[in-house]
Amino acid sequence: MMTKDKKLELLNIIARDENLTYAQMALLAGMSEAEVAATIYELEQEGVIVGKHTLINWDKAGQERVVALIELKVTPQYGEGFDRIAERMWQYPQVRSVYLMSGAYDILVEVEGATMKEVALFAAERIAPMDCVVSQNTCFVLRKYKQNGIVYEKDNQDDRQVVL
Amino acid sequence: MAFDINSTLNKTVVDIPPSGIRRFFDIAATMEDVVSLGVGEPDFVTPWHIREAGILSLEKGHTHYTGNAGLMELRKEICNYMNRRFDLKYDAATQVLVSVGGSEAIDAAIRCLVTPGDEVIIPEPAFVCYVPMVQMAGGTPVTIDLKEEDEFRLTAKQLREAITPKTKLLILPFPNNPTGGIMAKEDLEEIAEVLAETNIVVLSDELYAELTYGGEKHVSIANIPGMMERTVVINGLSKAYAMTGWRIGFACGPAPLIKQMIKVHQFGIMSAPTTAQYAAIEALRNGDSDIAMMKEEYDMRRRYIIDGFNKLGLTCFEPKGAFYVFPCIRSTGLTSEEFCTKLLEEQRVAVVPGNAFGASGEGFIRVSYAYSIKNIEKALERIERFMKK
Missing domain, CATH: 3.90.1150.10 (Aspartate Aminotransferase, domain 1)
Structure with missing residues (x-):
């Protein structure tokens, strides 16, 4: 049985680079390979490790993808609260993320499509007509600078010089 | 001609x-x-909040010299830091010098202690600066070959054998560049026992003090009873805070020695870079x-x-x-x-x-x-x- 600290250490390692092999993770975390495998299995079962995602700069890959953030004010359903609304949103494959927010609006929905028109129509035809939606504000993402802690255009040049 | x-x-x-x-x-x-x-x-x-503090100091127009020993605010933070992280207590007014990197403080300390004929014990492998600095001060470097089987620690026996009546100074470069070796508390106690019978000063180069692993927390020889009064600890922000290019180091030690070191520093350097000193304050205050x-x-x-x-x-x-x-x-x-x-x-x-x-x-x-x-x-x-x- 791994201690909580060890589990967290392993999670931090995975969060930074999900492409590491179990052997590499074992070395970095100071665990055995078998322990890594068992712990990861356990964390997946517990729903702590939810999924893996590779961050891709689609602009660079030569495929345009339009992303919009839709800010929604909603009326929560009696007895079901915001969760039921969120669930209705995330069912759409176009919806990449759904967040419950504090502040000026209630729910933030990230939508992805091939063109601006496609995304705008999705917002207008699918989201806006929902009974619970009081108001919406669609904002298109023009450029991504940093996402999930990763900077898109980074200078990786090692400019350290030998001084002695 | x-x-x-x-x-x-x-x-x-x-x-x-x-x-x-x-x-x-x-x-x-x-x-x-x-x-x-x-x-x-x-x-x-260098972490962004530290860089930002440097930038802010420029925006505010802090572009002048500071006092020779360094900003008092920074010296106070250094004292807090040394106390908080290593349980070493110093007086900001008389026992701290802010230098241009650790190297300058090492050089100043050697020049304030070593006179022609004096021997300086240098355990090797070690950072390359000590031997030339001792030679330039007119001293004689006496190197000790550390052994892999000792995990490149300095042993009391090796030290005792190297000491002569001419020995003035012992350089103690741990955690060590290039070996990664450290001296544990027990090792230092044995060294202290040998030194206690002598008039030898210790220059403890502790630039890597924050970087120890496997539950081994760094211990300074100045922590060993009776050693503080004969030890000048050299530390700095380069390695711990990734601030090599800022060039901020410091020396903490006995007031009479620091007083002389400030002279060497003031005539050769004047004061450490002002922008870097402000950034250093932020690092020490909020960079743990x-x-x-x-x-x-x-x-x-x-x-x-x-x-x-x-x-x-x-x-x-x-x-x-x-x-x-x-x-x-x-x-x-x-x-x-x-x-x-x-x-x-x-x-x-x-x-x-x-x-x-x-x-x-x-x-x-x-x-x-x-x-x-x-x-x-x-x-x-x-x-x-x-x-x-």
């Missing part, structure tokens, strides 16, 4: 050989696609979590690289400090220089021959893990190919 500039040069300086590290990297610089594990400084950029983050990252790389070298048959003892491993390459039948030259020529990997850090470094190479895991992995793959040949 024709003027000859060469005949005018200070022979002591002329006779100091050029750095073995530099020579090596001059070759590497002419090559393409070199993977380096050679550089002796953090790969992290930065240290923790970087240390954790180094520790992971350390485990990764030790395993890599041991698998390649280049055994290395487990270094508990700094960010270097010091694998033994004797099994290859090559000297350190031959190994490094061939490795560079055949596989384009740059590491530093151990003998660049003193004769006792022969048979070893210094490998820095202040590099990304990807870079380390690439280098290990190439070294594996090299070893198979």
